[in-house]
Amino acid sequence: MSCSNYDWNAYALGEITGAARGEAEAHAASCAACREELAGTRLMLDALSTLREEEPPRRIAFVSDKVFEPRWWEIFRTPSFAGALLIAMAILVHAFARPAVDQKEIQTVVARAVADVQANYQKQLLADYEEYQKQERLNYMKNARLVRQ
Amino acid sequence: MIFREVEDRDLIAKARRGDVEAYNLLVSRWERRVYSYLVRLVNNREDAMDLSQDVFLKAYQNLGKLDDPARFSSWLFRIAHNEAFSLLRRRRPEGELSEPSYQDKGSALLPMEMSLAVESALKRLSEDQREAVLLKIYQGFKFEEMAEVLGCPVSTVKSRLYSALDLLKTTLAPALLRGELRGES
Numbered sequence: 313m314s315c316s317n318y319d320w321n322a323y324a325l326g327e328i329t330g331a332a333r334g335e336a337e338a339h340a341a342s343c344a345a346c347r348e349e350l351a352g353t354r355l356m357l358d359a360l361s362t363l364r365e366e367e368p369p370r371r372i373a374f375v376s377d378k379v380f381e382p383r384w385w386e387i388f389r390t391p392s393f394a395g396a397l398l399i400a401m402a403i404l405v406h407a408f409a410r411p412a413v414d415q416k417e418i419q420t421v422v423a424r425a426v427a428d429v430q431a432n433y434q435k436q437l438l439a440d441y442e443e444y445q446k447q448e449r450l451n452y453m454k455n456a457r458l459v460r461q
Numbered sequence: 462m463i464f465r466e467v468e469d470r471d472l473i474a475k476a477r478r479g480d481v482e483a484y485n486l487l488v489s490r491w492e493r494r495v496y497s498y499l500v501r502l503v504n505n506r507e508d509a510m511d512l513s514q515d516v517f518l519k520a521y522q523n524l525g526k527l528d529d530p531a532r533f534s535s536w537l538f539r540i541a542h543n544e545a546f547s548l549l550r551r552r553r554p555e556g557e558l559s560e561p562s563y564q565d566k567g568s569a570l571l572p573m574e575m576s577l578a579v580e581s582a583l584k585r586l587s588e589d590q591r592e593a594v595l596l597k598i599y600q601g602f603k604f605e606e607m608a609e610v611l612g613c614p615v616s617t618v619k620s621r622l623y624s625a626l627d628l629l630k631t632t633l634a635p636a637l638l639r640g641e642l643r644g645e646s
Binding site: 327 | 594
């Protein structure tokens with residue numbers, strides 16, 4: 313096999329494996345030109361390997377990016393939403409489960425309450441008037457005793 | 462092969478289910494490699510950083526389209542390649558590509574003389590050649606994986622890479638002859 317059949321770049325880059333690699337090595341052992349070419353390639357690759365990997369000046373992070381915000385349907389999975397939903401459902405259930413109120417009954421209760429308030433008011437007014445009269449009588453008697461003395 | 466407690470494919474599966482932390486861990490594993498590839502390809506740190514952000518964002522958005530999680534690396538670099546060349550195409554009319562601004566940024570990134578020589582030699586390559594070297598030498602992709610990343614046949618990959626290696630040999634010859642490599646390694 314002639315020298316042109318050997319790809320020393322591919323060999324040095326580890327792209328040639330197995331039997332083909334062994335064959336290339338056997339050829340290089342007996343061919344000074346190929347050995348020199350391979351040595352030159354390796355030297356150049358060693359030189360390239362001295363270049364360090366670049367460090368990013370800052371971390372790349374996506375936590376706060378918009379794309380990472382929860383999708384609209386993911387809101388339903390949050391505890392706060394679940395709590396609010398539970399309360400809202402309880403209110404709705406209570407509203408619908410409560411027995412219907414009879415308007416006549418309400419009017420009767422209200423009328424009775426109004427009558428009670430009016431009766432209490434009149435009773436209080438009467439008691440105040442009697443107390444007033446009692447005080448007036450006492451004052452009159454006190455004044456009359458002072459006049460007699 | 463570096464042992465990892467949690468494999469990339471597990472993180473990918475979790476990220477697909479919306480686990481942000483899993484994706485952030487995946488990013489932390491790959492950000493350095495992606496950034497390093499991009500910074501040498503576009504020759505600008507800020508652009509490389511912006512592109513890295515875009516790459517990982519697009520990767521997250523399209524994670525569901527990744528058929529085989531085992532091919533995550535070549536898939537990720539395919540996105541990085543597209544992003545980088547999109548930027549390079551936008552730059553072209555301004556003529557920025559002929560004189561890369563990377564070195565002009567000032568900071569002494571690579572103190573060793575050989576590293577500087579390599580860095581300078583890489584800049585002399587065309588974008589396609591440089592990318593082939595970056596993917597092969599610095600990212601360790603196989604020819605077939607490179608073909609996936611670049612979206613071209615393996616023969617094209619080899620052609621770009623070999624022509625780049627020939628140019629690098631010529632460019633680096635003086636430095637290699639001075640024996641600087643031996644002194645540093």
